[in-house]
Amino acid sequence: MRIPLGVRTHAGTVALLAVLTAVACLLVSGLPRTMQASYDEALRRSLAGADVTAADLTVTGAPAQQPGELHSRAEFAYAARRWRALVPAALRPLTGPGGHISAKTFRTPADGKGPIREFVNLGWLSDAGRRVDWVRGRAPGAPTTMRYAGGTIPVIEVGVVEEAESRMGLRVGETRLLGESVHTAVRIVGVFRAKDPADRAWGHDADVLHVTHAVPADGPEELHTTTLMADAGLAALADPTRNLTYRWVFPLDPRAANALSAPGVPAAVAEFRRQVDVQGTGLISYRLATGLPQLVTAFLTALAAAQTVLYLVLGGLFAVALGVIALAARLLTDRMERTLALARARGAALGQVVAPGTALTALTTGPAALAGYALAYLLPGPAPPIVHIGPLAVVVVTVAFAGTRVALAHRTPLRERRGDLAAVRPSARRVTVEALVVVLALAGAYLLRARGVSGTAQQDPYLLVIPVALTLAAALITLRCHPYPLRLLVRLAARGRAAVPFLGLARAARQRATGALPVLILLPALSLSVFAAVIHDGITATQQVASWQKVGAPIKLTAAGLTPETIQRVRTAPGVERVAPAMTGRAQITGTGEQPYVVAVDLAQWRRVNEGAPISLPALSGGTSGGTSALVSPALGPRGTFDLTWLSPVRLNAEGVIDAVPGFYSSGQFLLVPWEVLPWHAADTLLIKGDISPAELARLVPSATIETQEAALRAIQADPLTGTVRTTMAVVTVALGAYALAAIVLSLVAGAEGRARTVSLLRTLGLSDRQARRLTLLELLPVVVITAPVGVALGMGLPAALGPGVDVSVFAGGLPVADHTPGLLTPVALAAGLALCAVAGAYAHTAMTRRRELDAALRVGTD
Template sequence: MRIPLGVRAHAGTSALLVVLTAVACLLVAGLPRTMQASFDDALRRSLTEAEAVRTDLTVAGDPALPAGELHSRAEFESGDLHWRRLIPAALRPLIGPGGHLSAKTYRTPAGGTSGIRTFVNLGWLSDAARRVDWVRGRAPGEPSTMRYRGATIPVIEVGVVEEAVARMGLRVGQTRMLGESVHTAAKIVGVFRAKDPADRSWSHDADVLHVTRVVPTDGPEELHTTTLMSDDGLSALTNKARTLTYRWVLPLDGRAASALEVPDVEAAVAEFQRQVDVQGTGTTGYRMVTGLPQLLAGFLAVLSAAQTVMYLVLGGLFAVALGVIALAGRLLTDRMERTLALARARGAALWQVVAAGAALTALTVGPAALAGYALSFLLPGPVLPIVHLGPAVVVVIAVASAVVRLVLAHRTPLRERRADLVTVRPSARRVTVEALVVVLASAGAYLLRARGPSGTAQQDPFLLLIPVALTLAAALITLRCYPYPLRLLVRLAARGRAAVPFLGLTRAARERSVGALPVLILLPALSLSVFAAVVHDGITTTQRLASWQKVGAPIKLTSVANIPPDAIERVRRTPGVEKVALALTGRVQIGATGEWPYAVAVDLAQWRRVNEDAPISLPALSGGTSALVSPALGSRGAFEIRWLSPVRLTAQGVIDAVPGFYSSGQFLLVPQEVLPWPAANTLLIKGDIPPAELARLVPSATVETQEAALAAIRADPLTGTVRTTMVVVMVALGAYALVAIVLSLAAGADGRARAVSLLRTLGLSDRQARRLTLLELLPVVLVTAPVGMALGMGLPAALGPGVDMSAFAGGLPVADHTPGLLAPVALAAGLGLCAVFGAYVHTAMSRRRNLDAALRVGDP
């Protein structure tokens, strides 16, 4: 048999198989690449947006003896080279050039103050020259000495930040005595400010850039600041008071991170920490300080949830695509059946017939697979093994299905067979296997709900297999139950006087074996498509709810100090502002226990009017002295708080969160009436006004909006990838379902056309012919579509406890899986329209058949 001649003879079917194969290979090779690229983007974003103090690797050294002290920049730089040599190979690409070296004292008391205790720490930064500007005085120089209490002590020239001048009374020319038992003099010679306060490296040195206020539970208020000295000042910096710490900061370059390498990076960080721990000597102890392991562990937990959902839907999409390709390959082999049967009858061996059909299939799908594979390289992302393996699997499955089909069809020459029997008794073994699949799927779904999340960041095979088992069980049940309603319909149609319903349903019953593969394709396609739509809608709804929970109002204006009444009135009169609710937040003390929870005093009635269209509900308080407390405060009766004035409250109940304010820890919500006078540091606003305008009206305030919070949640790369993948899979699976309907139409086209032509000789009209064809196709759609949609709507509920989708919804659990009507109705309408359109097209094509020829070749 000539293979190119076979391709030419079946050009239409071959072209369809080429398109399906190319699209499938593009999806299976391209979607994982884009998915992995989004994983990498999410990791890089999380590392670059996190504070440098959490991502960088910091080696801290505490000198215990004078022999371990460092007194020059060269000694620090030598230590930096030493630590870099110890970095494991897997971690080296992520460590950026340069570095940040520092030496600081901590809790160094300064004399000459009363009331508020002040602590002026001595500090040295290796890169201070590029990070600060000297706005008053001069940069520090060399140290000197002076006599103090009969002893010679060092005098170190230092500079202080502008904030320390204003809050701690430090000024240029002032000399402060530091220490208690061991004294050092600090001479202030200059005042500095940061060149770029937003520079990430300042997170390591926030004590240098800002004054820290500490309120101990058993002492007066404390103010801490860290000064800057020159390289020469290191020669006089000692650890006699045991308050000195050295730090070598190895900066992490998050732009070079890859999600695939996270496990190796975690292991490398643990190994580097072990190396640092064993470097300690009797003179200096070393430890590593970093939040990188916690960041990576959190990312892996989110990544695991994203991978589980996307592998599930992409795996289902791949399986459906393979099924459609197998159905198209079956159509091609059916078109070749007469030719191959004739060759078999004339003496061709089975292997020759099978080789001819397999070669024709391979010649059709091979170039198409290469084309789809090549097109996948136009998409961004790393080249994963599935990129190479996926197209090869498509070709192997397509050729293997053709081989199996040909072997079964041509085992013996001119073998007579009946494929249109209404009932075929299944074997006991097959019934047992199918029942076992159904029982295991049901038990697995129950165990998944009972177990909940796996609690690990690794992929959960159990979670990936249960949806497949449920889909297979639903398909088997559908195939087993499919004949019973069909028989009932045939019997009802037989009692009627019209012949078309009886003939159409009878043909549907006799072609049931041909419709088994379309059912196996349609059911997972519809179920996964509806599943993707339901999860997408659930994430979208929860994201909106999370944005409202975060802000608490359409617009929230928060000030560090009380907002003056005239400023509040200006906000009320501003065009675009519709309603304003006042709130006051702060820490209060509970008199009986001494606890210091956070409190929110708000006008609840006005707040409800501000949020009248919001998806969140606000709590209710029954009286002016009632309060709602957080679970951390526990249940209690009457208690007294000290805020602006002592107030006695009665706990009305427990509240999990106050939207826009607090969701964890100790907090309480009270009505605004408990305040002795009107006060507010937060405004909850409804209206259409630019945030910049509100910030201009209250300069000391920050402005948050619900729309901005929602945009920030949706801007996360992983969140965007999950939502986009759901949409792509939903559309692709819907398209494959329609293709399956078309292929099932084409598979029985010849027999259906012959039957219609014979019936036309008996007076069948075109309208009746269309009804006959439609009745033959509708049972597959009407039985499979409801089952597939019901399974798709039930999968989120079945998988819900096992998949934590909160990372993609602003931290809230995605519990609302109520599907919208648009996607299911669109899918059902598409399938129905496809069936109707196929009936019209088939009837139009049947008109071309010669009725005389139909009579001559018709069955007797």
């Protein structure tokens, strides 16, 4: 058989196989690329949004003795080069070329007689010239000296931030003495402000930019500020009693992070920390301060959950795609069967028969796989190994399947067989293999529920294929069990007077062997598509609940000391429908000394505010003889009546335990009390329902912080990992549904020739077009009618069956998704689509066979 002739003869089938191969390779190569790109983007956003003191690498030094101190910019720069040289190779791409150095004193008291104790710390920033503007006075210069208490002390020129000028009364030209026993003086020569207050570098130097107010438990109020001095001021920091610290900050560059190298970051940080520790001496000690390992570990935990879910559905998609391609390859080998059988009968060796069938399949799938692989590079993202392995696996499996099928079909010349007889009893070996698949699938599901999946980026391949194994097991059980109800229907139809039901069901029963592959494809495709739809719907619904739990109301306004006039102004604003006031604070339980957080709220108004929301609010029965009712958190534990000191002493009766107060607290020690417990009407939170913009509320209450449920929902959905999971679920649902329809169509096409002969023969006996359509429909529907309910039921039950192995709470605001009942729209639509496809195929097949010459069916030896 010549290959070009075979391509021309079977052009339609070859084109179908090529299209299916190209689409499968595009999916198996393209989806992992986009997924990996989203993983990288999620890591970069996570690191960029983290606090700089946690994300950056900061080497701190604390001189223990005066010889360990550094007194010039050159010494600091030399140390910075030394630290950068010690950074492990795995961390170097993450540390950008920038960074800065600082030297600061802390808790440096200044002279003063007022009731508030003031601390004026000395600070030096290596890049102060780039980060601040001098708005009054001038930049500091070299230190001078002055006489004090019979001796000479250094006078360091410094600048202060505008906030220190206003809150602490520090003025340009003023000289302040520092230290308990005075050793240094500072002269304020200028006032500065930040050029860019939003610069992330200020996260390390917030003490320079702002005045800190502290209220110690055993002392007067304190105000702290850190001044700025020139390079020359470093030489004057020679007081051995001064608390001094150095910092070399190596900023993290989130743009250089990628998920593939993230697992090695914690170990690299640990190595860098060890290198820093050994550099310390008796004169100065060094340590590394960073929260980067914790940030990366938290990301890897979320990544593991995302990869688990996505690999589950993508593995199923790959298996179903291979099955549909195998069905198309079977169709191609069936079309070549007569030609190959003739060649085998004329003396061709088995290899000479297998080679053309295999070569035609390889020449069809090879270029198509290459085309799909090339198209995948149009999608953004790096290429993990599966991108290259997937298309090769598709070609190898398809060619091997085609070659094996041709070899089995033509292993003996002129092998006659009847295609309309019921299949023979399966061999013991086949039954054993099928039973082993079922047992392994059930055992894997049990293990997945018992231990879940690994919390790292490395997944357990056995557990990741459990959903596919469960669907395959269900398909095998369906294949073994569906002949029994079908035979019963055939017997019932045989008792009737109409011939069409009996003929249609009898043909369906006799074609059980040829219908095995469509069932093995259709059921996994349908169940996994329903599984993906259920997970997608569950995530979407839970995100709604999580956003309501986070805010507690459509709009939450928080501001200190809301007056009755302000509350009334908000209540009467255009667009505001209802307002529920609340007061929060920290109280103390008399007797135990515990200091829980307290929420006092008008629960009746709050319920009206949240009317129709997907969350329920706790209920309080009101006052009792033992005191006012309250609900306590699990951390406080069940208790009876107790005394609480808050705005005023009050006796409370613990009515029950609540896990969270929506919009306020979800962990730790807290309790909920009714609004009536307040000694006067005070509020710091307003829970609002209405159509009013946050900007308008900010205008009414300028000092308020405003949160909305819609903004919280957008923030949850904006996470790249969450978006990837939801998008991939939607794509996989559509793709698996399309493959299920393709399986139906291919099964129609595969049996079209034999079905056409039967219908044509029966039409010569008086079969009408309407009866022909019913006959075809009865032959096709058993596969759909039996497989579709099983697939839908299995897909809807997979999330519960897999249990904690599929934990997608990280994509739903931290709430568990398993408690939500899945919607029936998508599963019913998929099942109905398959049924409609079967009906449409029956009508199309009848229309095509109508053109067949009726006398051709009566000719001897014609097909």
